[in-house]
Amino acid sequence: ANDLGIDNIARFMGEFGFGTRTGIDVEGEAAGVLPSPEWKVKRFKTPEQQRWYAGETISIGIGQGYNAYTPLQLALAVATLANDGVMYRPHFVSYIENPKTGERSHVEPQAVKTIPLKERNLEVIKLAMAGVNKEGTSAGAFAGASYTSAGKTGTAQVVALKQAEKYVEANVTEQLRDHALFIAFAPVESPKIALAVLVENAGFGARAAAPIARKALDYYLLGKRSDKPAEPARAREQGR
Numbered sequence: 001a002n003d004l005g006i007d008n009i010a011r012f013m014g015e016f017g018f019g020t021r022t023g024i025d026v027e028g029e030a031a032g033v034l035p036s037p038e039w040k041v042k043r044f045k046t047p048e049q050q051r052w053y054a055g056e057t058i059s060i061g062i063g064q065g066y067n068a069y070t071p072l073q074l075a076l077a078v079a080t081l082a083n084d085g086v087m088y089r090p091h092f093v094s095y096i097e098n099p100k101t102g103e104r105s106h107v108e109p110q111a112v113k114t115i116p117l118k119e120r121n122l123e124v125i126k127l128a129m130a131g132v133n134k135e136g137t138s139a140g141a142f143a144g145a146s147y148t149s150a151g152k153t154g155t156a157q158v159v160a161l162k163q164a165e166k167y168v169e170a171n172v173t174e175q176l177r178d179h180a181l182f183i184a185f186a187p188v189e190s191p192k193i194a195l196a197v198l199v200e201n202a203g204f205g206a207r208a209a210a211p212i213a214r215k216a217l218d219y220y221l222l223g224k225r226s227d228k229p230a231e232p233a234r235a236r237e238q239g240r
Helices: 006-015 036-041 052-059 069-082 119-135 210-221
Strands: 086-088 096-098 104-105 111-114 150-157 179-186 193-199
Touching: 006 052, 069 086, 069 119, 069 179, 104 111, 104 193, 111 210, 119 179, 150 210, 179 210, 193 210
Parallel strands: none
Antiparallel strands: 086 111, 096 104, 150 179, 179 193
């Protein structure tokens, strides 16, 4: 993150729709926050508050700090990645039905733009995300899957810790515990679905969010439906 610099990070993430409304056909969508030096100047009043610090760039690089994105933005970004840089406007419904005539008007896919991504870079990212589900932090949640998938686990802090303070979930009240996140697309070789899962105050993404994604993908790709809640998966200790 430090090598890239905050300006390059903000510009590239902005290409994927972070910090702007996706244009979904539902009222009240939030734009989220894509931090940058320009954003900070507008957000704060005093020169000291407006100054961008090097440590903030590091925090942004691991998804912490001022970052604030919606699950829809996460899903749109991973879908764009799966589509090799082609971004589609998301829609809440696939068709609209006239209540009087029963006539259906289908919502056609609408490509918004194409992000110019190098093929070799796409391949590296996709292989890395496939490895996350195959042998990485979410391998437990996707064990035995009959399809290939690519994912990334995430854990978002709700409250900041002091420099020498260690996070112990059992010692933190539930509403202040970390949020669990997971993004994925499948199948890897020919993507048909992309999603983002957020479970508030549930801890590691691998443990709480990835199992929910597995059930959703099983249903969409295989038609497997279960009324049983997704059980927490055993996450590797180094995984978040």
